[in-house]
Amino acid sequence: PRPVRAARGTTLSAKSWQTEGPLRMLMNNLDPEVAEHPDELVVYGGTGKAARSWEAYDAIVRTLETLESDETLLVQSGKPVGVFRTHEWAPRVLIANSNLVGDWANWPEFRRLEALGLTMYGQMTAGSWIYIGTQGILQGTYETFAAIGVKLATARGLSAADAANASLAGTLTLTGGCGGMGGAQPLAVTMNEGVVLIVDVDATRLARRVSKGYLDEMTDDIDDAIARVLAAKAEGRALSVGLVGNAATVFPELLARQVPIDIVTDQTSAHDPLSYLPEGVSVEEWRELAASDPEGFTERARASMAKQVKAMVEFQDAGAEVFDYGNSIRAEAKLGGYERAFEFPGFVPAYIRPLFAEGKGPFRWAALSGDPADIAATDRAILELFPEDEHLRRWITAAGEKVHFEGLPARICWLGYKERHLAGLKFNEMVASGELSAPLAIGRDHLDSGSVASPYRETEAMADGSDAIADWPLLNALLNTASGATWVSIHHGGGVGIGRSIHAGQVIVADGTPLAAEKIARVLVNDPGTGVMRHVDAGYPRAVEVARERGLRVPMLPDAD
Amino acid sequence: PRPVRAARGTTLSAKSWQTEGPLRMLMNNLDPEVAEHPDELVVYGGTGKAARSWEAYDAIVRTLETLESDETLLVQSGKPVGVFRTHEWAPRVLIANSNLVGDWANWPEFRRLEALGLTMYGQMTAGSWIYIGTQGILQGTYETFAAIGVKLATARGLSAADAANASLAGTLTLTGGCGGMGGAQPLAVTMNEGVVLIVDVDATRLARRVSKGYLDEMTDDIDDAIARVLAAKAEGRALSVGLVGNAATVFPELLARQVPIDIVTDQTSAHDPLSYLPEGVSVEEWRELAASDPEGFTERARASMAKQVKAMVEFQDAGAEVFDYGNSIRAEAKLGGYERAFEFPGFVPAYIRPLFAEGKGPFRWAALSGDPADIAATDRAILELFPEDEHLRRWITAAGEKVHFEGLPARICWLGYKERHLAGLKFNEMVASGELSAPLAIGRDHLDSGSVASPYRETEAMADGSDAIADWPLLNALLNTASGATWVSIHHGGGVGIGRSIHAGQVIVADGTPLAAEKIARVLVNDPGTGVMRHVDAGYPRAVEVARERGLRVPMLPDAD
Ligand SMILES: NC(=O)c1ccc[n+]([C@@H]2O[C@H](COP(=O)([O-])OP(=O)(O)OC[C@H]3O[C@@H](n4cnc5c(N)ncnc54)[C@H](O)[C@@H]3O)[C@@H](O)[C@H]2O)c1
Ligand SMILES: NC(=O)c1ccc[n+]([C@@H]2O[C@H](COP(=O)([O-])OP(=O)(O)OC[C@H]3O[C@@H](n4cnc5c(N)ncnc54)[C@H](O)[C@@H]3O)[C@@H](O)[C@H]2O)c1
Structure with a gap:
């Protein structure tokens, strides 16, 4: 146990921003300003941890500090287990948290394995290093x-x-x-x-x-x-x-x-x-x-x-x-x-599903600089990018006034398919031009339209009865890995408990390079795209409309390409 | 229902060998010479299917025929559900089969969803398009x-x-x-x-x-x-x-x-x-x-x-x-x-675990040409590459004499960590030089050391009690996706039934190009590497030895770099 706080400014501890990003975000998750029980590595949600143990945390930090831009670190339930040579389009970190084979997916077995030191509860954004304090959920x-x-x-x-x-x-x-x-x-x-x-x-x-x-x-x-x-x-x-x-x-x-x-x-x-x-x-x-x-x-x-x-x-x-x-x-x-x-009912079928059908959900970004001015600049950029969206304007304005940052300054807002990449590309330009003082980490919650199977929450009462089908979050994770995300995670049980969900996360570092722009143009289109895809498959008419209007390719949609 | 047979020779139906490979291997899985009940799309293992329905099969074929070399097709339990723009290092196909959230991972729920047309049973190599007939299991x-x-x-x-x-x-x-x-x-x-x-x-x-x-x-x-x-x-x-x-x-x-x-x-x-x-x-x-x-x-x-x-x-x-x-x-x-x-006991703890600790398991390849002479040439190449391996020599010789090919000619043999890529690179050279008449599809079984969590089979009685931890196969799938495999899959239930396993597969097409060689040098090292990693983490001394001798980077291994 020791107080952890992410570095601020532009001096790197790692070899590039692509590895500095996950390093700072891991540390930020454990910042006493952010985490609920930092000494026990618990970030939020009762027992949701960022790393399995302090030894594991130290080893992750050590590894990230030396990781090359064509290497990938594997993290198994908060413990770094291998480093492999990949390539520069590949994620720098791949994470799997709390996953258990179905017949063993219950709390007693999970706790037995946890007590043996073999797993940890990763919740959603705790073990995937993109929790940004209470603001994350506020929106x-x-x-x-x-x-x-x-x-x-x-x-x-x-x-x-x-x-x-x-x-x-x-x-x-x-x-x-x-x-x-x-x-x-x-x-x-x-x-x-x-x-x-x-x-x-x-x-x-x-x-x-x-x-x-x-x-x-x-x-x-x-x-x-x-x-x-x-x-x-x-x-x-x-x-x-x-x-x-x-x-x-x-x-x-x-x-x-x-x-x-x-x-x-x-x-x-x-x-x-x-x-x-x-x-x-x-x-x-x-x-x-x-x-x-x-x-x-x-x-x-x-x-x-x-x-x-x-x-x-x-x-x-x-x-x-x-x-x-x-x-x-x-x-x-x-x-x-x-x-x-x-x-x-659950809140998703009651209020949120229509947004999910458009790939809409909590999109977020954090200023790796630590400078609140960077977030203020992104707030202005968002308002310029989507001038017609009154609801968004109200939120961004209120958030700018009322939200106290915890840890690295960050912002969240709901954007959908073929919207997020516009923000991401703009942010990347702002990093390149120096308008922002350092890169951003751009991610999202696991409360999401395409990356979750959770029959008591995100996928409760799906129109076609497909609530429990877990192929979708796995495809989301594979696709984000194939699209250029900086880190990708697959979790079990987050939010609703062991046995009740499978979900995936992605974070991409906008470091201002042309390569980052290429990656952003894919990840921030494809990731919400899987949400529209999932709701098209389940038969939501709004999702079919969005797929047609915004050009999502679904092979078995009548009159597809 | 109709008889399906993969094309032979070098005339492409798809735009490149990277998409012709999965196309021919899908068709080969359904070849009446290979599949147990081709009319019902059942390849093997009782109900293990290659595609959800004939409509889904047709849509997959149509999509693969037009897929570009920077696009990726997603397949959800045998149905093509989306096409996304990725990049040339990314897999061309990503597959998730039969996955269910833990509390719903049982046969009655699976059958209910199957009857609704929402899933299929992918077994292991059936739904991941690398079944090669009975020879696959023979070795x-x-x-x-x-x-x-x-x-x-x-x-x-x-x-x-x-x-x-x-x-x-x-x-x-x-x-x-x-x-x-x-x-x-x-x-x-x-x-x-x-x-x-x-x-x-x-x-x-x-x-x-x-x-x-x-x-x-x-x-x-x-x-x-x-x-x-x-x-x-x-x-x-x-x-x-x-x-x-x-x-x-x-x-x-x-x-x-x-x-x-x-x-x-x-x-x-x-x-x-x-x-x-x-x-x-x-x-x-x-x-x-x-x-x-x-x-x-x-x-x-x-x-x-x-x-x-x-x-x-x-x-x-x-x-x-x-x-x-x-x-x-x-x-x-x-x-x-x-x-x-x-x-x-199960056969893995009884006889196979020591091989798994070295990343050894059933490695296989198929001649996309359809020409048995291509396999004969690879047999010779294997014997030349590993002249000191008497056991391997006996198998390759016997197989050459006794194995009747079913569908596309193929070969299987057990190779481990830092062995498989030598074979893959040699094969790729042989494609480039024209020694082989067409590319090979190189894959493996899901009976494997690093890509399976299956407490009644591959991970029965692990030394540390980690039998049911399913992070490992997910990390394997993510890593293969990040390393350049041509297609990657994550399955639930194959071999041992719904609720009892999670496993991952990968196939890479050796098309003779320098890019394929780069990908092979990563995938065929990293994929068996996850097997060694998994057994290091579980505390098998032989795995620790192999990691040290052959240079696998495991951050928390004492004296790791
Ligand atoms: N809907 C969503 O999008 C969403 C998002 C995040 C979390 N959640 C869920 O909300 C829950 C809370 O998450 P959190 O991060 O705030 O967890 P937390 O552990 O930080 O907070 C839980 C709070 O509940 C209090 N509590 C416990 N038992 C109580 C009782 N009997 N009466 C009154 N108070 C009691 C605790 O003192 C604690 O303050 C979790 O189950 C989480 O999965 C839902
Ligand atoms: N150990 C391994 O590596 C491994 C590999 C592949 C498959 N398997 C497992 O082996 C099993 C068989 O796989 P398969 O592909 O051969 O399946 P299959 O369905 O093709 O063959 C099963 C055979 O069992 C016969 N059968 C069924 N009930 C019987 C009974 N009561 N008495 C006698 N015969 C009976 C059927 O007629 C059929 O021929 C599966 O459970 C599979 O998961 C194990």
């Missing part, structure tokens, strides 16, 4: 709550045009979990002008979000919390209040008190039952109990989740908008014995 | 039986030197299943000078092997069969006899009669319970019953497997050498209720 959460605002307004009878500009003003949202990702929820709701009550067992997590400007206020008194949010709701004033408490207790309590809640969701780390605190266990006892009796702890956690989800379903019965926010809490509650758990 | 089976000869001789007290040259003369082997792969067993045993009795329910399968010279004789009379094999065993004469019968009936019967059997194994298609005929069902009723009542059929098949495996365990109790030949029959028998099923 996605902002988009989701914006879509809910539109939906509620439409339900209230507003015209399509009016609904499109509707906000969450006057609504009250209830959610749980204010950690690495969940901590984006309060700011996302207030950016949409709504009121939110967020419940977390751990006061330090709430305090952290207050200090960073993601959460307005906190309290450990439920009456006080209710009074504050109801006042704001009545005034139509945006406000976020954190309440210290166990969601399994608080959710049913609020239901019983008939607090007028409009929207209910949750982002506790339910996907890993050891990271969900059961009722009757204190935060202090948590880790020891989970370690000493994982099976017993799991049972208790699932029973508490069942209680929480029961309240969520009953909020829905009472008319609230309720959704699973991608943490498998429905599946765990069902294992905990609550039969109605799947009666509310 | 592996020959190697395995040779290793058993050595083991039995050592057990009889022979010196190491004498044992190394021991054959199976005077021994009797019992096995089941004479299909696409299993049909190699009789010839492999007789090439090792032993006697073998092989049981198959389907007389046409046995007759086919007789007609091809893989099986000497067949009968449907058990007394007759016993008399013939015992006579040959007594005389020390090599002989193979096929017996028409159900292994679940015949194995216990032979045990009860105390026939002096030395070696027992099985290669029925046990990995897929619908492809194993239960007792009491006739070959004629098979397909209809399996289709109309898959669950009931599965239960009956497992009960029969339990009977067969019980006999196998009791043969072992009686002193025979017994092993599972990679078809999951132990796991299925256990599901069928037989508790002692796992008392005999």
Whole structure:
């Protein structure tokens, strides 16, 4: 354990920016400003790690520092296992995290292997070195709550045009979990002008979000919390209040008190039952109990989740908008014995799928210079590139004002097929011209349209029933490897837990060279292209339209080429 | 349905040999001379297909015929789903077959998705277009039986030197299943000078092997069969006899009669319970019953497997050498209720692992010309390249005499790390010089040291307990994609069934160009290199030695650079 912080500026520790990029991004993932538990190499999502151990971390750093531009490092669940001669179009790093053969893809076997030192949990962007702090999720959460605002307004009878500009003003949202990702929820709701009550067992997590400007206020008194949010709701004033408490207790309590809640969701780390605190266990006892009796702890956690989800379903019965926010809490509650758990939908089929059909999803980039001015310059470039996109303009402007950078300055926004490469090529030119002070690392989340198979989240309720087919993320990873990405990863279990997802990531370093431009022109077209392809194959008409309009070649599409 | 046969000669249907290669190899997989059920696109292994449907096949062919040398075709479980612009170092085809998210990785879900037209079973070399007929498995089976000869001789007290040259003369082997792969067993045993009795329910399968010279004789009379094999065993004469019968009936019967059997194994298609005929069902009723009542059929098949495996365990109790030949029959028998099923080992830990530690495994190549003279020339080249390898010489000589080509002429032999590229580079020179009349497709089986996670077969009983870790095959696929392979594939379930394996394949076309030589120098070093790497990580001393001697860079190996 030691504090890690990526180098800033233009002095290289590695032999080129193509290897300096992954090096800085690995270090940035472990920056105490970014990571949730840096000493244990945990970046976010309960147990999502950037490297298997400190010895493995040191060996990765050492290897990246000497890696040549025609060599490739292989990383197996956070441990560097081989260096091979490839070529300059090949990725410099190839990563596979947490993957298990199907019949062994369960938590007990995973933990057995982890205890043997043979694997680690890579989550999504933790083990693939492109986590950028809470901002990463902020935009996605902002988009989701914006879509809910539109939906509620439409339900209230507003015209399509009016609904499109509707906000969450006057609504009250209830959610749980204010950690690495969940901590984006309060700011996302207030950016949409709504009121939110967020419940977390751990006061330090709430305090952290207050200090960073993601959460307005906190309290450990439920009456006080209710009074504050109801006042704001009545005034139509945006406000976020954190309440210290166990969601399994608080959710049913609020239901019983008939607090007028409009929207209910949750982002506790339910996907890993050891990271969900059961009722009757204190935060202090948590880790020891989970370690000493994982099976017993799991049972208790699932029973508490069942209680929480029961309240969520009953909020829905009472008319609230309720959704699973991608943490498998429905599946765990069902294992905990609550039969109605799947009666509310996941957020992807409810709000996000239409964007996925266009290859849209969270696109992001980080300034390897460490200089916030570089991100400001890219913000301006984005606004110039897509002047007609009002929604994007609103986000970029708000983000520029409200987002505190954590670690290397970074930006996220949602762009789709045949949009991302325009940004990438522009950024690469800005590096070449000196307009940016150093190269950028351009990547994306694994919450993505073409690179994920996750039947409780990204691929829940696909039109053709293909939710569980995992060929797609593997093809995405192979194609990104074949297109010139700087690093590529394949993960198992991220987001929703072991046995429940396969997903892939890519990052490309825009170093201002003509070769980088060539690579960007392929990777940032092909990567979202696989999203459109996947939704064409599943029969989404919008994806077919996009494929035709924007020239995606799908051999079995009628009238293809 | 229509008969398919790859073009011969040097006239191209595609735009270059880099796309003509996969085109001819796909067609070759479906050649009636090669495929077990070509009309249903089934190549081998019960249900292992080369393309999802005839429409998909046609679309793949159409696409390959027009694919440019900087484009890449994606194939999702036998269906072409997209064409993307990449670069000339990238693979021309990327394939993912039968992959499912862990919690859904079971036969009922697979069959549901297959019935919806959303996936196909790719087996290993069927869906990755590098099956070369029964010869493909012949060499592996020959190697395995040779290793058993050595083991039995050592057990009889022979010196190491004498044992190394021991054959199976005077021994009797019992096995089941004479299909696409299993049909190699009789010839492999007789090439090792032993006697073998092989049981198959389907007389046409046995007759086919007789007609091809893989099986000497067949009968449907058990007394007759016993008399013939015992006579040959007594005389020390090599002989193979096929017996028409159900292994679940015949194995216990032979045990009860105390026939002096030395070696027992099985290669029925046990990995897929619908492809194993239960007792009491006739070959004629098979397909209809399996289709109309898959669950009931599965239960009956497992009960029969339990009977067969019980006999196998009791043969072992009686002193025979017994092993599972990679078809999951132990796991299925256990599901069928037989508790002692796992008392005999799989063939990999029993005989093959030491070879895997050196990156050794079944390397193969096919003459795209269709001309047997090309293979004869490569046979000579191999003997010249490795003059000191006596074992290899014996195999190549015997293969040249005894192997009847099926489809495009091809050859297989076992070569390891820092050996394969010598062969590949030599072959590429021979293409360039005109010594060969056309390019070769150089690939391998998925029975391989670095590209498979399969806890009942290739990774059974790994020294460090890492059997189920699936990062390794994914890294292998990514690395081959990054190294210049012509096509790369990732499969789930091949060999041992859905939920039980993840594996990867690669094929590279040696077209005589300098670029092909560059690619060969990487792919054919890196691909077996991942096998050595995997066994170094698992702690095999021989792998560590090989890594040190032959210069494999493993960052966390003590004293690594
Ligand atoms: N929808 C998405 O796109 C998306 C994105 C990222 C993460 N997620 C999922 O959201 C979940 C949270 O991720 P994270 O990175 O914020 O995890 P985290 O571990 O950093 O935070 C989880 C928080 O939940 C709190 N918590 C645990 N049990 C609780 C209980 N019983 N009551 C109240 N609070 C409790 C913890 O104290 C912690 O602060 C994960 O399951 C993750 O996979 C979803
Ligand atoms: N160890 C290895 O390296 C290796 C390699 C390839 C295949 N395999 C495995 O071997 C098995 C066979 O593969 P294949 O390609 O030959 O399959 P296949 O379907 O072509 O042949 C299987 C044969 O078994 C026969 N059979 C089925 N039920 C029977 C029964 N009850 N009694 C007697 N015979 C019966 C069938 O008639 C058929 O001829 C598969 O499970 C495959 O995965 C192992």
